[in-house]
Amino acid sequence: MTYSAIAVCSSLEQAEALAASCDNLFPEPTGVGSFEIEDGSGLFEVACYFTEEPDRAGLSLLATMYGSKDFVVSEVPQIDWVAHVRRELAPVEAGRFFVYGSHDADKLPEGRIGLLIEAAMAFGTGHHGTTLGCLRALNRLVEEGVKPERVIDVGCGTAVLAMGAARVWPEAATLASDIDQVAVDVAEANLAANGMSGAIFCLEAAGFNAKEIEQAAPFDLIFANILKGPLVALSPDMAKHIAAGGHAILSGILNEQADAVLATYLDNGFALKEREVIGDWTTLTLTHG
Ligand SMILES: C[S@@+](CC[C@H](N)C(=O)[O-])C[C@H]1O[C@@H](n2cnc3c(N)ncnc32)[C@H](O)[C@@H]1O
Known part of the structure; x- marks a missing residue:
């Protein structure tokens, strides 16, 4: 399971300092970042990701030290990437042509001209x-x-x-x-x-x-x-x-x-x-x- 912890700060300096502290103090955050929230509010967000449930009390304490109210901790839904890619790259039908990736090789309809194209660098x-x-x-x-x-x-x-x-x-x-x-x-x-x-x-x-x-x-x-x-x-x-x-x-x-x-x-x-x-x-x- 992946967990995200999101805090909001009123200045970039605070957000960056809070992000740096999270990185130093918590074991194994898989990612830490701070950035401006693009809603015109002038606020900044700190986002940390963990592979195990983080110490919520420790995160709360740290947030208040950098002028934020708290970290909101949530479970990040697991994404089945194989299913995701299959969905995104579903076969394309164009008249008699059927363009598909190898994951859909079994879907070639009878009578169609199959063109096998893997998503690549072209x-x-x-x-x-x-x-x-x-x-x-x-x-x-x-x-x-x-x-x-x-x-x-x-x-x-x-x-x-x-x-x-x-x-x-x-x-x-x-x-x-x-x-x-x-x-x-x-x-x-x-x-x-x-x-x-x-x-x-x-x-x-x-x-x-x-x-x-x-x-x-x-x-x-x-x-x-x-x-x-x-x-x-x-x-x-x-x-x-x-x-x-x-x-x-x-x-x-x-x-x-x-x-x-x-x-x-x-x-x-x-x-x-x-x-x-x-x-x-x-x-x-x-x-x-
Ligand atoms: C939009 S892609 C089209 C690919 C494919 N023909 C299709 O219909 O999906 C455009 C391709 O044209 C190539 N290209 C762009 N300008 C070109 C030029 N002057 N001469 C030859 N190829 C060019 C690009 O490198 C790119 O691979």
Whole structure:
């Protein structure tokens, strides 16, 4: 069991002195801290955590010595962290795609395309509105019968989008690039975990700046879930590397930024096909030429 002891002081000096005394006088507090209470009261809180029930009388005495009324001692509820992570990272369903962590491997519904993504050091577990928006846009293209031959996921993170595309279009040549080598490593690990090693060419690159990307272009489908700034900066390059009649699925765009991003792409020869809002985030599906 964990116990918390909270006292309130009227000055930072008192709070810090009380925290230091707790640290010195009580056996094994697992954590002691003092900080300003963010309610505009100008008061300061001292919080101590213990693995065993602390000496309440001793704490009371100490509190009064530093101008506080008392310590309030409570039991901290135990958290089942495994259950917590499972709840937080529940599988994500996006059309035919089912994005899940290995703890939910037994939940893959029949007929769905499973994408195994462990929470790691790259963005793209499917939980964010931007990734979800891209997966749903991808799903709609599949439903329409679109069949790209060359696909690139610019800013691939976990490679969830590239893997989704490679699963529905195994014949297509698919590239996944990221400016961050850590993300590229995570992407490759995810490919291996999904039994897809070799199905997607992963590389570190900023935008379209790599000879492998130049050689593979033009692309019939470009994913770019990379925020407004890079999307706007990349728009001429995007136009240069997309095939006539190709699609671009863009996300990472806050709803209030969507018109500005769209205007830039319209100026670069794209046309709006679809726009989906999920929470604060807009995903745009565009066509070119
Ligand atoms: C929001 S995450 C998207 C990850 C994944 N594609 C998804 O949809 O969940 C954006 C990724 O883009 C990468 N990135 C940002 N700017 C980039 C650029 N100019 N070129 C390539 N990758 C970039 C970041 O390192 C990050 O991994």
